Amino acid sequence: MPSYTAPVKDMQFILHDVLKVTGQDVPGYSELEADFTSAILEEAGKLTSEVLAPLNAVGDTEGCILENGVVRTPTGFKAAFDQVREGGWPGLDMPEQYGGQGMPYVIGTAVGEFFSAANQAFTMYQGLTHGAASAILAHGSDQQKDTYLPKMVSCEWTGTMNLTEPHCGTDLGMMRTKAVPQEDGTYKISGQKIFISAGEHDMADNIIHLVLAKIPGGPEGIKGVSLFIVPKFIVNEDGSLGPRNGVSCGKIEEKMGIHGNSTCVMNYDEATGYLLGQEHKGMRAMFTMMNEARIGVGMQGLAQADVAYQNALDYAKDRLQGRDVTGVKNPDGPADPLIVHPDIRRSLMDQKSFAEGARAFMLWGASMIDRAHRNEDKDADGLISLLTPVIKGFLTDEGFDMTILAQQVYGGHGYIEEWGMSQFARDARIAMIYEGANGVQALDLVGRKLATDGGKHVMAFFDLVKNFIKENEGNEALKADFLDPLKAASKDLQAAGMFFMQNGMKNPNAALAGSYDFMHLFGHVCLGLMWAQMAKASHDALEAGAQDEEFYRTKLATGRYYMQRRLPATGLHLARINSGADTVMELEAANF
Amino acid sequence: MPSYTAPVKDMQFILHDVLKVTGQDVPGYSELEADFTSAILEEAGKLTSEVLAPLNAVGDTEGCILENGVVRTPTGFKAAFDQVREGGWPGLDMPEQYGGQGMPYVIGTAVGEFFSAANQAFTMYQGLTHGAASAILAHGSDQQKDTYLPKMVSCEWTGTMNLTEPHCGTDLGMMRTKAVPQEDGTYKISGQKIFISAGEHDMADNIIHLVLAKIPGGPEGIKGVSLFIVPKFIVNEDGSLGPRNGVSCGKIEEKMGIHGNSTCVMNYDEATGYLLGQEHKGMRAMFTMMNEARIGVGMQGLAQADVAYQNALDYAKDRLQGRDVTGVKNPDGPADPLIVHPDIRRSLMDQKSFAEGARAFMLWGASMIDRAHRNEDKDADGLISLLTPVIKGFLTDEGFDMTILAQQVYGGHGYIEEWGMSQFARDARIAMIYEGANGVQALDLVGRKLATDGGKHVMAFFDLVKNFIKENEGNEALKADFLDPLKAASKDLQAAGMFFMQNGMKNPNAALAGSYDFMHLFGHVCLGLMWAQMAKASHDALEAGAQDEEFYRTKLATGRYYMQRRLPATGLHLARINSGADTVMELEAANF
Structure with a gap:
């Protein structure tokens, strides 16, 4: 079974030796002393290595099961999610006002890599919640923020993004889901959404769906799309949970990977929705989530590459096969370890030099986001907007290729599911597709x-x-x-x-x-x-x-x-x- | 569900316009008139498209199941295998003396691509039999040939190659399987072999295992390895099946792909084996199978790339998404087909130009093998030996990459197993590993x-x-x-x-x-x-x-x-x- 060790030292090197975070004039950065970040990273490393990584194969093997409208997540996911919540990890970089810890995004990103590397399918539950909460934070009314954010920041409730429909993914202007205005100011949402990650599951009391839909009579195409909050359970004024809303999971997709995350077909049948932001400005609001999500997906590419590399490296040091052409290196053994062979090293160095370079790229990008948000730095905002598709597309393509290289180091064993290398490749594959295919x-x-x-x-x-x-x-x-x-x-x-x-x-x-x-x-x-x-x-x-x-x-x-x-x-x-x-x-x- | 259409016209173009086979001075080539090859290819195309391709997803979903020592192949495989036998396809390029049709290898290769593209996991059962029969043909005694070849050429019996052990794959010198000589000239084979494709199944009356093992007291390392014929059922002198031999399947591996083929752990427990070729010259005999097998594996890379491309192309023509930036192409529809977009074309052209180029490379290679064997042309033999690792390594790496490109054309649907694109990628992945990892x-x-x-x-x-x-x-x-x-x-x-x-x-x-x-x-x-x-x-x-x-x-x-x-x-x-x-x-x- 594969293992995972969080690259704490490398992360510290980038934060402090390269980015020199404490010297940067970004609010919150001066507190990021090496001892402090080290303590956070060590703690996150422990949790991800010891709790999340061992569940990665479980998630892959068991998958999510839909029975009578209820989705059962893999054994151990629920308990682990409780541990994650108790540690306050989901709200690390969310505002203190809503129960978060208010740390810079760069720290959320550093920790996020560990989570994704240890268990991508698991981490998506909190990742999507984070994205949905960010959209409510940016576009919600005070009442919406007060109603949803505290529970979402803590991950007591989780969130989703609902864009794709069977006949349209990239081209959302063709969307058919309808939102009919009601007299009380709410909307009735009807339609079908597909590929909804974490759409339904048993790990949270409520699920807050963000749903793109068209208000009848609005502009044609993409300009007529609005964004709605559609909770699984209607939230009463006192914050308690009211009746079940008209939203249900129709099917769980059988996928190539990330089996531990429930990818749902979601059916909306006159579900009550609340407008988030302005009418017909749904795409703009959705992009708040999508840019963050795209950078997060780029990170998944790096994360899978890194965990796959770690295991390939272990195997290359352990597995005895053939002899060093320049002279025997392990005279007491029946053969030398794989790592003596130049072509194995070529593969490992491709992986290592990618993972470490990509990690620096990610953190640099995250620091630009902090600068954009915390300093209202328009240049930083412009540069990270430019680089977002590069982070998403390049890091996920390369990240996938690296998992394939890592799998190859194992020879035939790499193809056998038991060894876990296939899962890294299968999980990494999705990152090239979702949140906007790399093309x-x-x-x-x-x-x-x-x-x-x-x-x-x-x-x-x-x-x-x-x-x-x-x-x-x-x-x-x-x-x-x-x-x-x-x-x-x-x-x-x-x-x-x-x-x-x-x-x-x-x-x-x-x-x-x-x-x-x-x-x-x-x-x-x-x-x-x-x-x-x-x-x-x-x-x-x-x-x-x-x-x-x-x-x-x-x-x-x-x-x-x-x-x-x-x-x-x-x-x-x-x-x-x-x-x-x-x-x-x-x-x-x-x-x- | 994906479909497959055999590229008959392209194959004819290469055979006749490019290689001009009928003009070549290779015995048997003059008979390869365009009408004749067209008839064979059309027939093979029909069988593979209509019978084998529809079973590809079935094989992936059901896999092979081991129960009480018996391996059950997926629904429909047995009936299809009977059809393949009845058509005489397994013996197409085998000697007429043993029931084959004696056609050149270049024709076997052309037909082989169709089979692999339609259903790689299925085709491996006959592919391995072909390889094992080739080794017996090259190194067996007359008695061995008479005993095994007629049944293997027809695929009434199938064959396997047993090289890998848990602790050694590439470095076979470390092999532990033993062959102890008996007074009657046979050997008792004991040991464990892993990753044995088609090692046990329910589609043939007998399985002829070719097993590498060491005779105690022989030379150290790779020079002490001999090759043995170990039938599942001992064959009596009159050709009837005798007692069950001491060989059994201990486990079926869970793999990333080719689920329809049973990848077995094979346990040999004092099984009766017959020396094939000379003592301690097992590697040389095995290489007869391996060179042919390596070229066949290169073909699998091309084949999966081609079938994946065909389906990506269909999808790109059908799926409406976005508009051509240079002007609307499908004014009556809600969007233009994907194929109008330059980046989709870039991907399709990468795939198309690879598949067609690789097909020519394969057939050129096959014609060199014919020249080497039928004309005893040492230069052709030298050149194809040089190119064999290129065919195997380059075509399988590129072939896999192309299945990933094809999968990507489907966007999110490419990641859902139902659409079949994931299977092409997962099946193609093995070709980079088996028969000698590409490194x-x-x-x-x-x-x-x-x-x-x-x-x-x-x-x-x-x-x-x-x-x-x-x-x-x-x-x-x-x-x-x-x-x-x-x-x-x-x-x-x-x-x-x-x-x-x-x-x-x-x-x-x-x-x-x-x-x-x-x-x-x-x-x-x-x-x-x-x-x-x-x-x-x-x-x-x-x-x-x-x-x-x-x-x-x-x-x-x-x-x-x-x-x-x-x-x-x-x-x-x-x-x-x-x-x-x-x-x-x-x-x-x-x-x-």
């Missing part, structure tokens, strides 16, 4: 985000890279190994942007045909930047005589691997982008 | 095959590419679109080979750290060569006034896509190879 992320990036505010944010990104290189150019320890490759990769990204500018106006397909490659190109440059920054931090620490030399030297070596072996992918993506749309668009549909 | 293929390629016969065969490959380019250089229709990119890719391959030569002698790790990339680089050059040859064939057909212009124009467009968008991957692989072993080998195992 849609690429479209969002190239079709919308690049040009936002006149391209200001992508220029800011380039400046950031340029300035980092300039500031450190005199540092010979960084130049050839880190700065030069970063410069080359960044040049590829700029060239791709230039290609879009020159060709996209007259032929939008020329840009869109390269959107997916652009997302990956951008992701690699981001990870290259992260590695350059981590190399600088490691170098500085060594110069300053840091105690744990080995840690920093390993960091530098891992970074060099990324720069040499992964970053050159930018050239391939650029070549694909530069080939334009001709060969992509040439065939008639009938000739495929 | 082992890369090791075989770089560590052994490259240098075989003084590097003669890789030089022959380069000559082949060079000559093709030279012969067609004057053809302006091919030059810029096909020959130039092929030349550039081939140069990358040569540069990689040069790097290994210069560095591999003093530091073997420098070559081995790049082995996986080399396998992929080589694969891309092979597919580039295939596309250049298919382009030439298409161009020639158009020049000659072929009727189906659309088919040939589509072929050219698909080829241009491959050359522009996929082939440039060679540059990235070369960069990774050229970075050498330093960053791969630097870390101590403890520092990972």
Whole structure:
């Protein structure tokens, strides 16, 4: 059975050596002293390793079962959820006013990685609640906030997001779910929603569904969509639970993975709904949830990659098979451990350099969100909006690929469910799809985000890279190994942007045909930047005589691997982008 | 539910327009007239589409069940297997002497793709039988051949390959299964084998296990391994079935995919075994099966990619979502079909250009095997030996990636088992692992095959590419679109080979750290060569006034896509190879 150890030390390195959080002028950051964050991370690490990780395989094997309208979660989930609630983990970064701990998002993100890595299907119950609570926080009336938030922040009640219908996912303008206004100011919601994660289960007293629906007579298409709060049980004025609402789970889907989370078909039959935000402005309100959710999904890609890597590494050290070609390493054993073989190392280094780079990328992104929210910093907001599709699309694609590499280290055992490596791959697969399939992320990036505010944010990104290189150019320890490759990769990204500018106006397909490659190109440059920054931090620490030399030297070596072996992918993506749309668009549909 | 249509026309194109089989001086090829192969392929296409494909999901859902030592295969498998036997399909390319039809291997391969695409788990029962029969054909005594082959060629009896043990897969020298010689010339086989595909089932009267074991007192390690025939039921002298042998299935593994095939733990308890070939030469005999099996596994990668592509394409044409950015294409509908979107086309073209290129590669490889066997052509034998790890490793890695792309086209529906796309990915995943994990293929390629016969065969490959380019250089229709990119890719391959030569002698790790990339680089050059040859064939057909212009124009467009968008991957692989072993080998195992 696989195990999980939370990467506390690596997280501390990023928070303190790289991001230097306590030195940042973000409200709440000055309290994030190393001892304090260490205590939180250690505690979260213990819970996730000891309680959630052992339930991961249970969730996969048992799945969720629907019987007489009630969904039974896997053995042990309920008790574990109680432990999570008791620890106050769901409200870590939620306002104290509603019972949260008011910590910065960057800490919620750090802890969130541990949770997702240990048990993605389980963690989704609280993750969706967090997203729904964020939407109510941003768009709800005071009364709505007071009614729902305290219970949702504590996860006594959980939340869901209801967007997809059988005939429409990405294209929500075609939505059919109706919301008919009532005289008392409420709405009657009717329709069917599918793929609703945590839609029904037995771990909470109430479930607060956020539902997109159309008010009859409103604008056509996406502009006529509104967002509603539809609780499973109507909440009385005194806060007690009233009658059951007209919402029920019609079916649980059989999925490739995340079996421990109940993916429901939800039927709304004149259910009472309360408008959240303004009429016909549902998409805007929903996006509050979706941006946060997308970053959270990007993190799932990293998280599954990391836990899969940890287990592949253990196996590679334990499993004896073949001999080191340069000389026997384990003369007393019948063979050497797998890790002596160059190709096994190639695979492990791909995984390690991805996971650590992605972790830095995630936390940097989270710190931008804090800056955007807590400092009302519009530049930070613009940059993280630009990077959100990259975080979601690139980290989940790569994260999945890494679980496949990790599974491969096990040979035939990787294919046998008992060993648990298949589950990491199957669970990781969903992250490329939900919260906007990765192709849609690429479209969002190239079709919308690049040009936002006149391209200001992508220029800011380039400046950031340029300035980092300039500031450190005199540092010979960084130049050839880190700065030069970063410069080359960044040049590829700029060239791709230039290609879009020159060709996209007259032929939008020329840009869109390269959107997916652009997302990956951008992701690699981001990870290259992260590695350059981590190399600088490691170098500085060594110069300053840091105690744990080995840690920093390993960091530098891992970074060099990324720069040499992964970053050159930018050239391939650029070549694909530069080939334009001709060969992509040439065939008639009938000739495929 | 997904469907499958056998690509008969494409197969005919490769056989006749590209390989021009009837013009080749290989015994049996002159009979392969287009009408004849068309009849066979149509018939095979019908059987696979109508009988085997509908059972694919059944096999996945029901799996195989072990009860009281008996394995029950999924509903419908037995009846379908009878139909396959009645059609004589298992013996298509086996000798007439033993009841086969004596056709060339290239035809068996073409038909084999259809079978694998329609139902990989099902087809493995006959595939393994074919491999075991080939080993008996190559190494068995006349008596052994007469006893086993007629029943195996018809698949009345099936076969298995028993290599792996719990503690050793790749490193078979550590094997513990024992074969103790008896006075009557037989051996008593004792030990445990794992991951035995089709190890026990209810579809055949007898199962002929080929088992690797060590005769006590023989040489240490891999040199002391012998191969034995161990039938489930002892065969009496008159051919009737005698007593049950001491072999039983201890367990069926729960796997990620290919649930319809029973993957067994096989326990041998003083089972009677008959030496196949010579004592201590078991690996050589086993390799007869393994090379054929490896090519067959490469085909599985292509096959799953193709069936997944077919279904993704159907979905992309049917599913209405979003609008074409360049103008509405389906004004009467609520949205345009997915296939209007450039990024969906990018994905479909990746899949299509892979599947068609891989198909040509497979059939070219199969024709080399015919040449090697039927003409005793040592050069063909050397070249296909060199390319076997490329076919196995590259086609299964890429094939799996393509099933993931195909699954992605379905959005959320791709993750739901009901739609069948998950199964293609889960089934395709095994092909990267079994018959030698792909890392082992890369090791075989770089560590052994490259240098075989003084590097003669890789030089022959380069000559082949060079000559093709030279012969067609004057053809302006091919030059810029096909020959130039092929030349550039081939140069990358040569540069990689040069790097290994210069560095591999003093530091073997420098070559081995790049082995996986080399396998992929080589694969891309092979597919580039295939596309250049298919382009030439298409161009020639158009020049000659072929009727189906659309088919040939589509072929050219698909080829241009491959050359522009996929082939440039060679540059990235070369960069990774050229970075050498330093960053791969630097870390101590403890520092990972």
